[in-house]
Amino acid sequence: MLRSAEENEAEGIEVSSRFFNLIILGIALIFVGIVVVVVASVVLGSGSFGAVIFIGPFPIVFGLGPNATWLILIGIILSVVSVIIFVVMNRRLGKV
Numbered sequence: 001m002l003r004s005a006e007e008n009e010a011e012g013i014e015v016s017s018r019f020f021n022l023i024i025l026g027i028a029l030i031f032v033g034i035v036v037v038v039v040a041s042v043v044l045g046s047g048s049f050g051a052v053i054f055i056g057p058f059p060i061v062f063g064l065g066p067n068a069t070w071l072i073l074i075g076i077i078l079s080v081v082s083v084i085i086f087v088v089m090n091r092r093l094g095k096v
Helices: 005-011 017-044 068-095
Strands: 049-055 058-064
Touching: 049 068, 058 068
Parallel strands: none
Antiparallel strands: 049 058
16 A cells, blocks of 8 residues: 555655663763863873864864973874765766
8 A cells, every 4th residue: 555655655664662861871972071071181181182174175183281282293183084985975976
């Protein structure tokens, strides 16, 4: 028996409650980890920071602290790898 597109759209996607709970748990663990890192950095007073911000295909990499050089290097490597993966996946999808 075939359903119309409107019936399928109104129904939505069914997600198991177990899967939904795992997603919520993962998001909560990320926030708890961020809070722990920020509190440890404030309490111990020493820390390093590195970040990569993408504006279109161009990465902007910056860092602070004694280990900023390593963090910037890791950020550059990760940004190059992510751009390569994006290009490869885009080409594969384009051939289909």
